Amino acid sequence: MVGYVMVIYDYDIPEYDIWHMMIDESNQGRGYGSAALERVLDYIKTKPFGLSNRVALTCNQDNSHALNLYKSKGFTETGAVDGDEIELSLMMQ
Numbered sequence: 001m002v003g004y005v006m007v008i009y010d011y012d013i014p015e016y017d018i019w020h021m022m023i024d025e026s027n028q029g030r031g032y033g034s035a036a037l038e039r040v041l042d043y044i045k046t047k048p049f050g051l052s053n054r055v056a057l058t059c060n061q062d063n064s065h066a067l068n069l070y071k072s073k074g075f076t077e078t079g080a081v082d083g084d085e086i087e088l089s090l091m092m093q
């Protein structure tokens with residue numbers, strides 16, 4: 001195993017949330033994070049828990065590596081901030 005990522009469905013909003021995306025340090029920068037995020041988005045497209053098209057996540061504002069990854073997949077900053085964490089979201093087709 002080289003990493004871990006969690007998908008939850010927030011029924012209150014509703015939206016899909018991506019939590020705790022991480023690739024082991026010794027395996028970072030090899031494309032695993034990008035591949036994992038694509039698999040996650042393909043999974044969410046199947047609407048396993050609910051019909052919302054919104055996908056959201058939060059990320060430390062200084063984590064340029066992760067922010068580059070999310071933005072390369074179409075996520076944009078929503079403007080919502082919680083301490084050092086900023087929210088990004090993506091509307092699926």
Ligand SMILES: CC(C)(COP(=O)(O)OP(=O)(O)OC[C@H]1O[C@@H](n2cnc3c(N)ncnc32)[C@H](O)[C@@H]1OP(=O)(O)O)[C@@H](O)C(=O)NCCC(=O)NCCS
Pocket residue numbers: 020021022023024027028029030031032033034035058059060063064065066068069072
């Ligand atoms: C963020 C993380 C999941 C990315 O996984 P990864 O396997 O290292 O990422 P990839 O190799 O697939 O690279 C994906 C993109 O990240 C960006 N990236 C990769 N290496 C980078 C670096 N050294 N600096 C800045 N951006 C970088 C690029 O946009 C890259 O896309 P590209 O290859 O088309 O240029 C991983 O670094 C990680 O687990 N970090 C620690 C935990 C963490 O911060 N998780 C995110 C919580 S919000």
